[in-house]
Each structure stands twice: as C-alpha cells, then as structure tokens.
Amino acid sequence: MVETSGASVVLVHAGLAVPASVVGLGDAVEVIAVDASVPVEAGVSAVTDAERRGRLLPQHAAYTIFTSGSTGRPKGVTLPHEAVVNRLRWGLDELPIGPDDMVVLKTPYTFDCSVAELFAPLMQGSRLLIADPEGHLDPPYLADLIADKGATMVHFVPSMLSVFLELAGPERLARLDRVRIISTTGEALPPAVAAETRAVVPGAMLYNLYGPTEAAVEITYQRLDEVGDTVPIGVPVWNSTAYVLDGRLN
Template sequence: STGQPKGVMNEHGALMNRLHWMQDAFPIGPNDRVLQKTPYSFDVSVWEFFWPLITGATLVVARPDGHRDPAYLSQLIQQERVTTLHFVPSMLRAFVEEPSLVDCHSLRQVFASGEALPVDLVRRFMGQHPAALVNLYGPTEAAIDVSVWRCSADDVIVPIGKPIANLRLYILDEAMQPLPIGSIGELYIGGVGVARGYLKRPDLTEERFLASPFVAGDRLYRTGDRCRFLADGNIEYLGRLDHQVKLR
C-alpha cells in the first residue's frame, strides 16, 4: 500500500456475487484443481480459497512463498494436475520465461489481475500455451474484481473489459458527469460489490464512497484510475490520476 495501510469493510453479499459470477463465466467442477498461492493478506486469495470449495473442485495449496518461484510452480502444476490459477502480470512474465511452461498440460485457464496486463505478455503466453488467459480488474474496495476481458492473441491493447454481474462502471469528469466514448475520465464503481467503507476512517470513506447520482440508493466508489470507454463498450485503463507508483 502507498501511504497508511487501511482496512476495507467488504460485505459477504459482495463476495458471494463475485464468486457466483466467476462460476457462471468460467465454470469449474470436480475435475478441476485450483492452485492457491496468493498470500491471504491479498484479496485474490479469497476467491482462490472459496471458489473450489463451493463447486466441488480440488484446492491445491502451494508452500509458503512458493508463488515467488516459477520452477516450483511449474513442477507443482504438473504434479497436482492444476487446471486453474492466478498471476499478477509481473509474475506471469517470470512464469512465461520458465522453460517447463510447455509441460503444464493440465492448465486450462489463467487469470491475471493486480497490475496492467501488457499486450506483449499476452501474445507471448498465448504463443507458448493453449490455456485461456483472462484479464480481471478491480480494487479491494469493490470485492476483488469488477470487470473482465478474455484475452486474444489478436489484441492490440488489453482492456479491462466490461463489468461483471450486478456491478456498474462509470467514467466521469470532475463534475461527476458521464463522458462520451473515447474521452478520458475517472472510473467510478457502483452496484453490489461496493464496500461499506474504510474501517475507522470516516474521513477517507466520505472522500471515496459517494452517493450515486444515477441510481437511487446506490453508492459509488471513486477509484482514482484514468480510463475511457472504447467503441465496443469495453474500458481501457490508462493509469492513475494521482502519483501512486508500484515498486518491483
């Protein structure tokens, strides 16, 4: 986290919505094996734990710090016949450089989130492995993920896609007015995924969680992300509005 670490008060209903959407969109079952390798302090670990447990799939738990070792992960995928797993793009790049990636024959779907997914990495992965690659976007303040894009080797850019079930995405100007296709503004999130706010931080909650002018009773989370709508309705992520940076 940049600045002071903060607690986010997500709701069970928001997490259930996220899990049920994922099962509808990318169904798994008793023949699937999901690799749990994300540290549990990171929100992605929530779906890694609970998605297989509510669908009858097998949960394969990596050793502590195993997520940092591409060779170990490749060996574990082969040994445990893992079908589904998640990478942050920087770790996916390290995994793609692992020679034994081509031997991970059981792998059928890979999810990427947590950072912008570069188009060159998409092409490189798809040139080496037939598994589906899916780009997910979302802040912890909206129950992990709010949008999805199914990657293709033909992608010229990698959008963050369209909203998942029961979520609403808006690109607004400084007066909170909707912007036309192609215009750059700030991304706001509405719908069931939006958290109650920050734990014991009423000032920050008031700044970031706003009453929606579009849907009565709805609340919007102000992401601080610069985005624009593409002509096909997908959203392109263009970076931060503030000076937040990621190191390594």
C-alpha cells in the first residue's frame, strides 16, 4: 500500500507504541506522532490556498482507500472531493439528521462505509457516538451502547446485522426505540434479515444501499417500507446513472 500510494508520512497516536507494521517500513516513511488529546485553540483560522502547494479543487483527491477485491492484492481507489460531497449531501437529504440526532461510528475508517458515519453528523451538528474498537463484533455491547446513549442512526453490513439481531437478545433489541434510521451496505441484504429488522425496530426507516468503493461509498438506494421476496438495490443517488448490462456488457 505504501509503495503503490507513494506515501511518505505516517501519522501515529502520541503516547502509544508505534505499530509493528509501521516500524517495519523503516526509512521508507517519516513517522509523526500526533497528540489530539488537547482541543484546538478557539479562533484558529482555516488553512488557506496560500498555505497549500496549490489551490484545492473539487476534482482533487479526498482520500485513497485500499480494497482487495477478488484478487486478494490491495488496490488503491482514489475518490475526489466532489464525489464524496455528492454522496454526503445526498445522504443528508434522503436520510436527514440534525442537532438532536446521534450517529453511531463503529466502522473502521479503513472501510469507506465509515465516510458517512464520520462526516455526515459533523456537517449537520449531530452528535457522534464512537464505539470501542472491535465493538461492532460484540452485539450485546453494541445494543446496550445504542440504547443507553440514545443513538438515533446506525449502519450495518447485512451479515453483521443478522448476527446482531440473533445475539443481542430480545430485551436489548426492545430498548432500541430511539433509533429512527438504519442503513445497510456492503453485501446483499437478505429479505429475512430486512423483515426481522422492520419487526424489531418498527419505528425506524430502513435503507438498503449499494455501491463499490469506486463509486464514492454508495451509488444506489432503496427505502424498505415493506419487505417482499427480494430486496432491490434501488435507484441512483444524485448526479449518478446506473446501467443494467447483459452477459456481453450490452
């Protein structure tokens, strides 16, 4: 990943041991420890174009995320600011949140599903509930966290949602009455899992989202007010087009 991206700087958490994977890079990168424990002083001005190497444009890269795809060898996918902002602005219009909402951040930021969890609440002044590392793998903990803190929006990969519904237990699931938006992406959503979600949290809007990393997180959406024999991936988000192709790519 470092070789492919040409990365020359690695940021690590000050006060913690440098990960072995970073130590193993040797002199290939410069390691900088960042102390984020103290809030930034009030009144600090934003970075200007004059302080950058050049003017920042919507077409410039916002991030590169590595995904293994079908080969197992990580490949870098770079997304421009305009594509990411389009996805975020669409999401805030279709799945609106505000200052009274609390969004669960539980997806590792090495996966693009974390983009909306991270930035959407900050764009709207919503609160961000940060789960413990690996907390998404512990359904009882996650259910208690959501219920105790009064979280209103949470995202799942369908397979993890299935495990969550199975292992959290009826009593914990009954306490999720503050949740009003549930979204899924990353895999096909089985109708049985969608139907159970609708039954367990009947007051929440349920969305099935679809999209490869190259399409800025998600590219199509379907709100599931009712669940039939199949769960469609829906229609394109803003400024996007979806094509259905046959075996010869027509």
